[in-house]
Amino acid sequence: MNGRHLVSLLTTILFIAVVLEACTNPDPNSGIDPLLSTPTLPDITTAPVSNTLTNDTALLGQALFWDPILSGSKDVACATCHHPHNAYTDGLDLSLGTNATGFGQNRQFRSPNDIPVSKRNAPTLLNAAFNGMDSNGNYDPLTAPMFWDSRTQSLENQVKGPLSTFEEMRGHAYSETLSLDSLVARLSAIPEYQQLFQKAFGNGPTITPSKIGKAIATFERTLTAMNSPYDRYLRGEKTALNDQQLQGMLIFKDEGCHLCHAGPMFSDYKLHILSVPDNPKLASTDAGAGGTYAFRTPSLRNVGQTAPYMHNGVFQTLKQVLKFYDDIGEPISQNPHVPVQQLDPKIQRIALRDAEQDQLIAFLNALSDPGFDKFIPTRVPSGLQPGGTIK
Incomplete structure (x- = not known):
């Protein structure tokens, strides 16, 4: 592990732990945008009481995040589809999990292959620690909604989903029922992981599915990006946004x-029916939460770095997204499975001239902070290729 990065990560976690111990309800409002009534993001992330933030837990989580040992065929890691080169996404409309090689847009299935593409677009993990944050900057990490359909709450629980999903990390190696126990057995056979879990969690059973989830969730809470031009503007640096971006904010x-797209995370974290067109790569339509075709509002933070867009990555550019919102107000449904009368009444048409579209997109790009952690380890305890199989 890179020594400089290790010190940086340890310092970040120490700072978080000390502040959390001193103040369980930190005030995130170091500045508020009078136009959008949006407070700044807090300087720290909050973890559940049951998962205390520590240096050792974060470092264990980092190792697990990059280690393909967690996949059935030992060829894909969490980092494969959430890679720092793509702002902790993969740059694909629909992710390719196990039985594929390469990273990002260069990723492709091996041949022969009977693994389908993933059902939905891989969202960024940057600032996922703040999921569920309301317009006042308050959130509960235990009830934070996860996935495009909000079917799971908390980062700790979210982690377990991809590990057990056939087309993501499980593959043919074992059944869904046995997936987590199989991973525990694998990790338990590696002395270095035994030591890392012992340091992170102390006495008791060395490795459990719960501890795997807690460790990876702790690492994910270090993946923050809170210094975008918009953040600097809120903190008083009024030249951080140029005239085009300021016009875009008005629009x-x-x-x-x-x-x-409300609050510090630019999401209300609610489910909405939009009638996004189906991705033709899928064999059947994606009916969303509870079969209603509703999907959760994505955060707009780092949106300029996390294309393609929508739950199925069907739009490659922000221009295409704006065209969708222009058409949706006709009103028409762009998905034949969604009747017009079921469209969310809160969704209104956005009809803009070309110059206004450019201004709005300029503001959206000002929500990106490129200074996030891009560290890639050179090794993981299993001895496998960090991040998954390249060739």
């Missing part, structure tokens, strides 16, 4: 974008 407010 964002006037067109009602802030009603769903």
Whole structure:
């Protein structure tokens, strides 16, 4: 592990732990945008009481995040689809999990292959620690909604989903029922992991599925990006946004974008029916949460770095997203499975001239912070290729 990065990570976790011990309800409002009534993101992330933030837990989580030992065929890691080169996404419309090689847009299935593409677009993990944050900057890490359909709460529980999913990390190696126990057996056979789990969690059973989830979730809480031009603007650096971006912010407010993309994370974390077209790569339609075709509002933070867009990555550019919102207000449904009368009434048409579209997109790009952690380890305890199989 890179020594400089190790010191940086340890310092970050120490700072978080000390502040959390001193103040369980930190005030995130170091600044508020008077136009959008949006407070800044807090300087720290909050963890559940049952998963205390420690240096050792974060370092264990980092090793697990990059280690393909967690996949059935030992060829794909969490980092494969959430890679720092792509702002902790993979740059694909629909992810390719096990039985594939390469990273990002260069990733492709091996031949022969009977593994389907993943059902949905891989969202960024940057600032996922703040999922569920309301317009006042309050959130509970235990009830934080995860996945595009909000079917799971908390980072700790979210971690277990991909590990057990056939097309993501499980493959043919073992059944869904046996997946987590199989991973525990694998990790338990590696002395270095025995030591890392012991350091992170102390006495008791050395390795459990719960501890795997806690460790990876702790590492994910270090993946923050809170110094975008917009953040600096809120903190008083009024030249951080140029005239085009400021005009775009006015359009964002006037067109009602802030009603769903609300608060410091630019998401209300609610489910909405939009009638996004199906991705033709899928064999059947994706009916969303509870079969209603509703999907959770994504955060707009780092949106300029995390294309393609929507739950199925069907739009490659922000221009295409704006075209979708222009058409949806006709009103028409762009998905034949969603009747017009079922469209969320909160979703309004966004009809903009080309120059106004450019201004709005310029503001959206100002929500990105490129200074996030891009560290890639050179080794993991299993001895496998960090991040998954390249060739």
